[in-house]
Amino acid sequence: MGRNLETLAASPIGAAPIPLLPPVINGRSVVLVGLMGAGKTSIGRRLAAQLGLPFQDADAEIEAAAGQSIAELFERFGEPAFRDGERRVIRRLLGGAPLVLATGGGAFLDAETRALIQDRAVSIWLRCPVPVLVRRVAGRSHRPLLQGGDPGEILHRLAARRGPVYAEADIIVDCIDESQDATTRRVLRAIAAYQPPRRLPVALATGGYEVVVGERLLARAGALLAPVLPQRRVVVVSDATVTPLYLPALRAGLETGGFCVESLTVPAGETAKTLARYALLVEALLALGIERRSAVLALGGGVVGDLAGFAAATTLRGLPFVQVPTTLLAQVDSSVGGKTGVNTAQGKNLVGAFHQPRLVLADTDTLASLPVREMRAGYAEIVKAGLIGDGDFFAWCEAHGAAVVAGDRAAQGEAIFRACAFKAAIVGADEREEKPENGRALLNLGHTFAHALEAECGYGQILHGEAVALGLGLAFRLSALLGHCAPAEAERITAHLAAIGLPARLGALERRFSAARLLAHMRHDKKMRDGRLAFVLVHGIGAAFTDRSVPEEAVLEVLRGEGCTA
Numbered sequence: 239m240g241r242n243l244e245t246l247a248a249s250p251i252g253a254a255p256i257p258l259l260p261p262v263i264n265g266r267s268v269v270l271v272g273l274m275g276a277g278k279t280s281i282g283r284r285l286a287a288q289l290g291l292p293f294q295d296a297d298a299e300i301e302a303a304a305g306q307s308i309a310e311l312f313e314r315f316g317e318p319a320f321r322d323g324e325r326r327v328i329r330r331l332l333g334g335a336p337l338v339l340a341t342g343g344g345a346f347l348d349a350e351t352r353a354l355i356q357d358r359a360v361s362i363w364l365r366c367p368v369p370v371l372v373r374r375v376a377g378r379s380h381r382p383l384l385q386g387g388d389p390g391e392i393l394h395r396l397a398a399r400r401g402p403v404y405a406e407a408d409i410i411v412d413c414i415d416e417s418q419d420a421t422t423r424r425v426l427r428a429i430a431a432y433q434p435p436r437r438l439p440v441a442l443a444t445g446g447y448e449v450v451v452g453e454r455l456l457a458r459a460g461a462l463l464a465p466v467l468p469q470r471r472v473v474v475v476s477d478a479t480v481t482p483l484y485l486p487a488l489r490a491g492l493e494t495g496g497f498c499v500e501s502l503t504v505p506a507g508e509t510a511k512t513l514a515r516y517a518l519l520v521e522a523l524l525a526l527g528i529e530r531r532s533a534v535l536a537l538g539g540g541v542v543g544d545l546a547g548f549a550a551a552t553t554l555r556g557l558p559f560v561q562v563p564t565t566l567l568a569q570v571d572s573s574v575g576g577k578t579g580v581n582t583a584q585g586k587n588l589v590g591a592f593h594q595p596r597l598v599l600a601d602t603d604t605l606a607s608l609p610v611r612e613m614r615a616g617y618a619e620i621v622k623a624g625l626i627g628d629g630d631f632f633a634w635c636e637a638h639g640a641a642v643v644a645g646d647r648a649a650q651g652e653a654i655f656r657a658c659a660f661k662a663a664i665v666g667a668d669e670r671e672e673k674p675e676n677g678r679a680l681l682n683l684g685h686t687f688a689h690a691l692e693a694e695c696g697y698g699q700i701l702h703g704e705a706v707a708l709g710l711g712l713a714f715r716l717s718a719l720l721g722h723c724a725p726a727e728a729e730r731i732t733a734h735l736a737a738i739g740l741p742a743r744l745g746a747l748e749r750r751f752s753a754a755r756l757l758a759h760m761r762h763d764k765k766m767r768d769g770r771l772a773f774v775l776v777h778g779i780g781a782a783f784t785d786r787s788v789p790e791e792a793v794l795e796v797l798r799g800e801g802c803t804a
Contacts, residue, residue: 262360262429262432262433262434263289263336263360263429264336265336266336266358266359266360267291267331267332267336267337267338267339267358267359267360268285268286268289268291268336268337268338268339268359268360268362268429269332269338269339269341269355269359269360269361269362270282270285270338270339270340270341270361270362270364271341271345271346271355271361271362271363271364271404271407272343272363272364272365272366272404273343273366273371273393273396273397273400274342274343274371274375274393275366275370275371275372275374275375275393276343276364276365276366276371276413277364277366277374277413277418277421278340278341278364279295279340280418281340281364281413281418281421281422281425282295282338282339282340283338284418284419284422285338285422285425285426286337286338288422288426289338291336291337291338292335292337292338293337293338293339293340294331294337294338294339294340295339295340296324296327296328296331296339296340296341296342296345297340297341297342299327299331300320300323300324300327300342303323303327304323308320308342311323317344321344321345321348324342324344324345324348324351325345325348325350325351325354328341328345328351328354328355329351329354332354332355332358332359333358339359341355343396343400344400346361346400346403346404346406346407347400347403352403352406356406356408360408360409360429360432361406361407361408361409362407362408362409362410362411362425362428362429363404363405363407363409363410363411364411364413364421364425365401365404365410365411365412365413366412366413366414367414367415368390368393368394368397369390370413370414370415371393372389372390372393373415375389375393376389401494401496402460402461402464402470402494402495402496405458405460405461405494405495405496406461406464406495407461408432408434409428409429409432410428410457410458410494411424411425411428412424433452433453433454434452435450435451435452435453435455436450436451436452436651436655437449437450437451438450438451438655438658438659438662439662440574440575440594440662440665440666441662441666442594442665442666442669443669444594444669446594446666447466447594447595447596447597447598448597448598449573449574449598449600449658449662450462450597450598450599450600451569451600451602451651451654451655451658452600452601452602452651453601453602453603453647454601454603455599455600455601455603456484456487456488456491456562456599456601456603456604457487457490457491457494458491458495459488459491459492459495459562459599460491460492460493460494460495460496460497461494461495462495462597462599463492463495463497463533463560463596463597463599464495464496464497466596466597467533467558467560467596468531468558469529469531469532469533470495470496470497470498471497471498471500471529471531471532471533472492472497472498472499472500472532472533472534472535472560473500473501473502473523473526473528473532473533473534473535474488474489474499474500474501474502474535474537475501475502475503475504475519475534475535475536475537475538475542475545475546475549476501476502476503476504476536476537476538476542477503477504477505477506477507477510477538477539477541477542478503478504478505478506479506479538480506480537480538480539480542480564481501481503481537483564483604483607484537484564484604485501485537488535488537488562489501500526502519502522502523502526504519504542504545506541507541507698508541508581508692508697508698508702509697509698510541510545511541511544511545511579511580511581511697512580512581512582513580513582513589515545515580516545516548516549516580519545519546519549520549520552520553523549523553523557524553528553528554528557529554530554530555530556530557531558532557532558533550533557533558533559533560533596534546534547534549534550534553534557534558534559534560535559535560535561535562536559536560536561536562536563536573537562537564538562538563538564538565538568539563539564539565539567539568539572539612540563540565540567540568540571540572540573540702543561543563543568543572543573543578544572544577544578544579544580544587544590545578545580546559546578547559547561547576547577547578547593547595548578548579548580548589548590548591548593550578550593551578551590551591551592551593552591556593558596559593559594559595559596560595560596560597560598560599561573561574561595561597561598561599562598562599562601563598563599563600563604564601564604564605564608565604565605565608565612565616566605566608566612566613566615566616566617566619566620566642566650566654567612567615567616567618567619567702567703568616569600569602569605569616569654569658570616570619570620570623570653570654570657570658570661571616571619571622571657571661573595573598573600574598574658574661574662574665575594575661575665575678575681576592576593576594576595576665576669577590577592578590578591578592578593579591581697584762585689585693585759585762585763585764586689586692586693586697587689587764588762588764592669592670594669598658600654600658602647602650602651602654605645605650606645610643610739611701612701612703613642613643613645614643614703614704614738614739614740615701615702615703615704615706615707615740616703617639617642617643617653617703617738617740618703618704618706618707618710618735618740619657619703619706620635620639620642620653620654620657621635621639621707621710621731621734621735622681622683622684622706622710623656623657623660623661624779624780625683625710625714625731625776625779625780625782626660626680626681626683626774626780626782627660627664627680627780627781627782628656628660628780629778629779629780629781630780631656631657631660631780632731632779632780634652634656635653635734636734638652638653639734639737639738640737640738643738643739661681664677664678664680664681665678675783675784676782676783676784677784679765679772679774679784680774680782680783680784682765682772682774683709683710683713683774683776683782684706684707684708684709684710684711684712684713684774685706685709685774686709686713686760686763686765686771686772686773686774687705687708687709687712687713687756687760688702688705688706688708688709689705689759689760689763690756690757690759690760690763691705691708691709691751691756692705693759693762694751694755694756694759695747695749700747703740704740704741707735707740707741707742708741708742708743708744708746708747710731710735711728711731711732711735711742711743712744712796712797712800713773713774713775713776714727714728714731714732714776715728715796715799715800716773716775716788716792716793716796717775717776717777719792719795719796720775720788720792722775722776722777723776723777723778723781724778727776727778727779730779731779743800744797744800744801744802745800745801750801750802750803751797751801751802751803752802752803752804753793753794753797753798753802753803753804754794754804756797756802757790757793757794757797760793767786770786770787771786771788771790771793772784772785772786773785773786773788773793775788
């Protein structure tokens, strides 16, 4: 009987080897990276024994193959030739059965070797303070990079240059000056806690990008962003609520990856999404001396993403942009697709631009601080995906929606990934919402009603997701009135939304609406064409379509049926 990895991590090192391959390792190797003196070889041997895997030391393999020491190879052939041989040895070692591999300090810096390790192994950076490294390597004459200088100064330079690259490892373990057994247990605990992020491509004619969904992504932000940004300088835009919660962790993750980080804070809430606030943000970016290769990073919910994205789209005629959404609604909807903008007195998002992000980092850890009301509001956009074109996903939502809202990590991760995958497929086929029928416009299911409700209530008085939930029910009831779907379908989704705790009927709000006023707001909708209202209707759950021939009287009848006055 094997023990689980958490139990093994707490057990004394040195017991009989136990074949134990957690899912993240199964079928893959474990590669240790880091500076000289970090303990890759000694820790690697102990780790291999505990995992029941063979151990190999890349430097030892190179020396055996060449019949010379590393120092002799450096002296005789130079570092470029050594790295070429190192690359070939590592490729051979990773081409067979899983093992634990200790690499030389410079191996992970080689882009080809790094890509190979990332493809075939779980990489672990043993991050060790330079003073500890100096004590460990003192007096060792076989370290060629330490020859001809002060070891402390050399190691500080190496740490500064290599650290941002080491940060691209899957797992980072901070190694203090402790016993090797203690460090091995630390590594085992890190492996036990590691959940690899899920990556979702958004394929566009202009090139596309990835949505990365997972835990602990803020800590790895620098490593994840470095390959997709032209410069390691970012300006983080966040709001007054999110800044104290998540900016410190994001800043640390970016700085570990070698980024220069500056930040700007805007007021929280929908009322910040105005032309005036946009102008202030652009002026603040310019005052920082931002350059065209510098990136704007939105850290927050949909409001921050829309506002920062619009500023990025227009400042210096376009800056690289990154979305780091911290609300459920932003993670499943507004961060994906490139829509940015601000509200006006006439309506929602009437001034804006399409500006695709270079990357979306959906760190599900940030949902832990989300109030339940906002969690429910975000859930409305998840349900919307199933109602538009995936009846099986809606059935999944009926079974697991309560768990998503309650904070179940597995359920949240699955819901976010599936909702993003659905949206990515639609955006990829119609990036700028140019198809005359269906296409990206389908994502507006419920939104014609929702935007009218938000405008009538006053922005910020009702959450966008709450308005969407009401709009979904109204869209289904309008479809039923026009004979497109069975009334029972509308009742089914209304019952589910109500069970989650979302407002599902207008009567759930503590006010009465005028049907005529709501219709007037709809006439300012940006989807109007040739003076006609655009609605997304349904033939049933998972079968949405666009319609520009809906009689206004039918819209008024549905609204009056919800208790609206004339």
